[in-house]
Amino acid sequence: MxxxxxxxxxxxxxxxxxxxxxxxxxxxxxxxxxxxxxxxxxxxxxxxxxxxxxxxxxxxxxxxxxxxxxxxxxxxxxxxxxxxxxxxxxxxxxxxxxxxxxxxxxxxxxxxxxxxxxxxxxxxxxxxxxxxxxxxxxxxxxxxxxxxxxxxxxxxxxxxxxxxxxxxxxGGITTYSPLRHNGCGPGKKVGIIGVGGLGHFGIMFAKALGADKVVAISRKANKKDDALKLGADAYIATDEDAGWVKNNARSLDLIVSTVSSSKMPITDYISMLKPSGNFVQLGVPEDGALTIPAAALIMKRIKFGGSLIxxxxxxxxxxxxxxxxxxxxxxxxxxxxxxxxxxxxxxxxxxxxxxxxxxxx
The missing domain is CATH 3.90.180.10 (Medium-chain alcohol dehydrogenases, catalytic domain)
Incomplete structure (x- = not known):
């Protein structure tokens, strides 16, 4: 006892x-x-x-x-x-x-x-x-x-x-669960938005599950070295990389977003998904609701969802x-x-x- x-x-x-x-x-x-x-x-x-x-x-x-x-x-x-x-x-x-x-x-x-x-x-x-x-x-x-x-x-x-x-x-399970549920593994190319407490786990678990390519996405370039050390194969700094939207169009099967802001450029992120790709939101914004970009979802049969722990x-x-x-x-x-x-x-x-x-x- x-x-x-x-x-x-x-x-x-x-x-x-x-x-x-x-x-x-x-x-x-x-x-x-x-x-x-x-x-x-x-x-x-x-x-x-x-x-x-x-x-x-x-x-x-x-x-x-x-x-x-x-x-x-x-x-x-x-x-x-x-x-x-x-x-x-x-x-x-x-x-x-x-x-x-x-x-x-x-x-x-x-x-x-x-x-x-x-x-x-x-x-x-x-x-x-x-x-x-x-x-x-x-x-x-x-x-x-x-x-x-x-x-x-x-x-x-x-x-x-x-x-x-x-x-x-x-932090770990909150990213592991949607990766696992959405088929992260060999043959898949995965994006992780936000390189922080959740995002760093997203990068590591996507690699551990066997994803072919893991792309870390953040606003600034200052986390690039860390993201690559964590196992990311590529890094996108959305505030600093000119042409990132066009250069990465239709390149990913799955995106997991760990950020909690209603201001994020969802339509740009969704442009990175291949047809029938999945976008999974984990962060809950305090500053307002997220806008659902209906046209971007419809044009490529994108699934837009969430996941809890x-x-x-x-x-x-x-x-x-x-x-x-x-x-x-x-x-x-x-x-x-x-x-x-x-x-x-x-x-x-x-x-x-x-x-x-x-x-x-």
């Missing part, structure tokens, strides 16, 4: 100003313990763009007080008698952006039954700023401990250091691929005590490409 002589404490956002580096360290009440749960002593917690959106109520009103962080890796310290996944006390485990759904409950849904828990119509239980199935609030990973239903707790394979596994739990089974598959292909997240480790500075640096675009908070005790 493991002892429960520990406190749930973490960095809490109390208002939208918390995103300005004003989170407060305090105790919180985790969900009521159920025998299907696992308690994790957090060692590493990645910083995700979603954390900043949520702290500042960018996607709608946040349920303050809120402890963000959904790229959690640590040690299982308490395992319920009905826990799934063969987890034992002492195992290195992780939790991503979802830690509850209607799975295993009476009348669980078609999505959960078919391994698509992230699309559960009854409960997409976010790891923070959400409600659990039992009605209790969820609190995330900028903390000492995390309590999660075991179905969403993933064993981290040997060979992936915890600091590198943490950002894969959200990934299921526990997909996360396991991704981690196995990462272990076998040596995919390594680019991270900078930062002491948990410096979380307020870290979110400001993240917001300023300084991360190359993921910050990971580390509990040093």
């Amino acid at each position: 493991g002892s429960t002589e520990y406190k749930f404490e973490g960095w809490m956002g109390l208002s939208p100003e918390s995103a300005d580096g004003k989170m407060v360290w305090q105790e919180f009440q985790p969900k009521a313990w159920e025998e299907t749960d696992v308690d994790i002593r957090i060692t590493h917690s990645g910083i995700c763009g979603s954390d900043l959106h949520t702290l500042r109520s960018g996607w709608g009103p946040t349920m303050y007080p809120c402890c963000v962080g959904h790229e959690i890796v640590g040690v299982a310290v308490r395992v319920g008698s009905q826990a799934e996944g063969n987890i034992k006390v002492g195992d290195i485990v992780g939790v991503g952006a979802q830690n509850d759904s209607c799975i295993g409950r009476k009348g669980d849904c078609e999505e959960c039954a078919s391994g698509l828990e992230q699309y559960c119509p009854n409960l997409m239980g976010g790891t923070y700023n959400s409600k659990h199935f039992n009605g209790d609030k969820s609190y995330g990973g900028y903390a000492l401990y995390h309590r999660s239903p075991s179905h969403f707790v993933i064993k981290v394979p040997e060979g992936i250091p915890s600091a590198l596994a943490a950002p894969m739990m959200c 990934g299921s526990p089974s997909e996360i396991r598959e991704m981690l196995e691929l990462a272990a076998s292909k040596g995919v390594k997240s680019w991270v900078e480790e930062i002491p948990m005590k410096d979380a307020n500075k870290a979110i400001l640096d993240m917001d300023a675009g300084k991360a190359r490409f993921r910050y990971v908070l580390v509990n040093e005790q």
Whole structure:
């Protein structure tokens, strides 16, 4: 079982100003313990763009007080008698952006039954700023401990250091899932828009899945060297490369967009797709809606869609691929005590490409 002589404490956002580096360290009440749960002593917690959106109520009103962080890796310290996944006390485990759904409950849904828990119509239980199935609030990973239903707790394979596994739990799977779902592999030419926390994973996983060509797309040329080191075969700087639209017309099968701006030149991006190509949007803009370029879609039978994180089974598959292909997240480790500075640096675009908070005790 493991002892429960520990406190749930973490960095809490109390208002939208918390995103300005004003989170407060305090105790919180985790969900009521159920025998299907696992308690994790957090060692590493990645910083995700979603954390900043949520702290500042960018996607709608946040349920303050809120402890963000959904790229959690640590040690299982308490395992319920009905826990799934063969987890034992002492195992290195992780939790991503979802830690509850209607799975295993009476009348669980078609999505959960078919391994698509992230699309559960009854409960997409976010790891923070959400409600659990039992009605209790969820609190995330900028903390000492995390309590999660075991179905969403993933064993981290040997060979992936915890600091590198943490950002894969959200950033990694958010790009892996649409690549996998849309047939990324040998024979495919893939574009990744945005070379950041998500985009750097997009480049690496597209290569790990065997894509023939991976093109990194950003506004400026300043990330070109990094993109090529990550495995990109080509780089387009849309603000600086004259003629990039014409020069790259009909060259790609699949584009995954990680950027969160309503101002992006979608029609130009779609011109890069071959007929019957796919455009998948991952970033959710705070600054307005995206315009659907109907004519550009119609003229080449383009599919324009989106994708949300990934299921526990997909996360396991991704981690196995990462272990076998040596995919390594680019991270900078930062002491948990410096979380307020870290979110400001993240917001300023300084991360190359993921910050990971580390509990040093």
